[in-house]
Amino acid sequence: MFVHRESGAGASGRLCRHTTSAPRTPTATNNQVRFAMPLPCIVRTSMPQGPKLRAHPMASPFHVVLVEPEIPPNTGAIARTCGATQSPLHLVGPLGFSINEHAVRRAGLDYWDLVEIHRHESFEAFEESDPQRRIHLFSASAGRSYLEAAFEPGDALVFGRESVGLPPALLQDRQNVWAIPTLGAVRSLNLSNAVGIVLYEALRQNRALEETFLG
Numbered sequence: 001m002f003v004h005r006e007s008g009a010g011a012s013g014r015l016c017r018h019t020t021s022a023p024r025t026p027t028a029t030n031n032q033v034r035f036a037m038p039l040p041c042i043v044r045t046s047m048p049q050g051p052k053l054r055a056h057p058m059a060s061p062f063h064v065v066l067v068e069p070e071i072p073p074n075t076g077a078i079a080r081t082c083g084a085t086q087s088p089l090h091l092v093g094p095l096g097f098s099i100n101e102h103a104v105r106r107a108g109l110d111y112w113d114l115v116e117i118h119r120h121e122s123f124e125a126f127e128e129s130d131p132q133r134r135i136h137l138f139s140a141s142a143g144r145s146y147l148e149a150a151f152e153p154g155d156a157l158v159f160g161r162e163s164v165g166l167p168p169a170l171l172q173d174r175q176n177v178w179a180i181p182t183l184g185a186v187r188s189l190n191l192s193n194a195v196g197i198v199l200y201e202a203l204r205q206n207r208a209l210e211e212t213f214l215g
Contacts, residue, residue, distance in 0.1 A: 051214035055203075057086040060153035062202050063133070064089050064195055067123060067170070068161045070096035072104040077192035079104075083114035085199055090118045090156070092126050123170060126156075135176060138198060139165050140188040142179035149178050151202035162191050 064087050069075045075091070082089040097104065099117075120126040127135070136149055137158045160166030165188070171177050180189055180197055189197070203209050 053212050054215045055209050055212050058153055058203075058206070058208050061085070062087050062151070062154070062199060063156040064199065065126060065156050065158040066091055066191075067158065067166060068093040068095065069191070070162050071191070072097045074162060074191045075099070076104040078195050079115045079117070080111050081192070081196050081199065082116075083111035085203065086114075087199060088116040088118060090120060090126055092120045092123050096161075135174075136198075137166055137171060137174055137177045138179065138194065139171055139177055140179055141165070142171075142177045144178055145181050146178040146198050146201060149176065151205050153206055155202065157195070157198055157202065159191060159195060 062085070064078060064082055066075060066078065066089070069091065075095075075097075079089055081087075091099070118129070120129065127133075134152060134155045135158055136146075136151070136155055138146065139160065158166070160170075178198075180194055182189065188194075200209075
């Protein structure tokens with residue numbers, strides 16, 4: 001695999017990726033690297049402008065709760081999903097990073113102003129912030145599928161650390177503990193993927209995606 005960016009007179013600045021079964025030996029001419037064969041380029045372009053398919057925000061949105069997240073890009077991607085679904089994001093306990101870190105901001109791109117973010121020192125503090133809120137917890141070791149859950153507007157969807165998930169003590173004696181089934185023998189899904197899967201199922205169950213429009 002060779003990667004280079006076109007530059008110089010007449011070049012577009014495109015990022016080019018080249019995969020080959022045998023190494024190519026580049027030659028240098030006037031400080032420019034050239035290959036013996038023409039190489040295709042993957043052109044990095046911006047998202048097309050114009051209307052996108054939207055749905056109306058829920059009057060009582062779902063709440064996404066991350067307990068001690070560790071990996072900045074995951075939290076950034078989840079924040080972007082929360083912005084897209086108008087779901088408040090709760091960050092609980094000590095974080096493995098600063099939410100001002102470049103990796104988090106980069107993953108969230110320009111969407112941080114669309115996200116309602118709450119910080120809680122502990123899970124107990126989160127529960128005390130709204131004792132009436134229904135809570136669903138997600139663990140790869142749970143015995144019931146998230147597809148069996150009955151999600152209601154305003155519910156909290158709680159996810160644990162990337163490395164170890166939610167603490168066993170937190171799962172003990174809880175009724176709404178769910179897992180996302182996998183067909184292959186992986187330990188678990190990526191955290192940001194798991195949040196997206198569950199959140200959009202909750203939206204689907206509540207028919208929040210049915211009335212769509214271009215806007």
